Amino acid sequence: SPYPFLFTVGAIKPRKGSLYTIRALALLRDEFPTLRYKIGGMCNENLPYVKQLRSEITQLGLEDRVEFLGRISDETLLELYGTCTVFVLAAQTIDGSREGFPMVFYEAHSLGAPVVSTYGFGSEYVIKNGYNGFLVSQDNHVELADAIRKIVSNPTLRESMSKNGREEAHKHSWDDIGQHYLKAYDEI
Numbered sequence: 001s002p003y004p005f006l007f008t009v010g011a012i013k014p015r016k017g018s019l020y021t022i023r024a025l026a027l028l029r030d031e032f033p034t035l036r037y038k039i040g041g042m043c044n045e046n047l048p049y050v051k052q053l054r055s056e057i058t059q060l061g062l063e064d065r066v067e068f069l070g071r072i073s074d075e076t077l078l079e080l081y082g083t084c085t086v087f088v089l090a091a092q093t094i095d096g097s098r099e100g101f102p103m104v105f106y107e108a109h110s111l112g113a114p115v116v117s118t119y120g121f122g123s124e125y126v127i128k129n130g131y132n133g134f135l136v137s138q139d140n141h142v143e144l145a146d147a148i149r150k151i152v153s154n155p156t157l158r159e160s161m162s163k164n165g166r167e168e169a170h171k172h173s174w175d176d177i178g179q180h181y182l183k184a185y186d187e188i
Contacts, residue, residue, distance in 0.1 A: 102121075113165065
């Protein structure tokens with residue numbers, strides 16, 4: 001990419017945490033003047049949450065830094081995973097609604113994207129803090145900004161996390177999982 005960017009994909013809902021990523025981007029604006037945020041996924045402009053995101057973007061002066069991509073093709077998705085600086089899923093538990101275990105972590109890792117996410121919902125199973133990404137507390141855009149900063153400001157760390165993420169994703173390929181199932185069936 002000609003500029004560094006954060007990427008999130010999925011239906012635009014409060015539990016995906018895009019609001020926190022937008023707030024983190026605002027904290028990083030001066031330090032990384034070309035850093036942007038791309039959000040892929042269905043975007044119904046009439047939903048209150050989308051209106052809230054748009055309002056926050058305007059209030060923070062990030063109109064030229066945040067892009068809603070809408071639905072994207074598989075080819076575009078792979079390209080974005082492969083070229084983003086950091087894949088971010090700042091998942092939140094809201095009114096008992098929480099994120100299920102997201103396969104996007106393995107998808108992003110398989111294409112070399114370091115991942116920043118929040119604790120809970122099984123994210124600790126995939127993301128090893130400082131190894132292939134970072135985990136932060138929910139409801140904390142300052143911690144989120146700090147984690148993003150560590151990766152964006154350190155190309156060597158980013159490259160190491162990219163390599164480690166690919167290795168982690170490979171351990172969970174369908175071929176590898178199939179072998180585990182066959183071994184379990186043999187033992188039974």
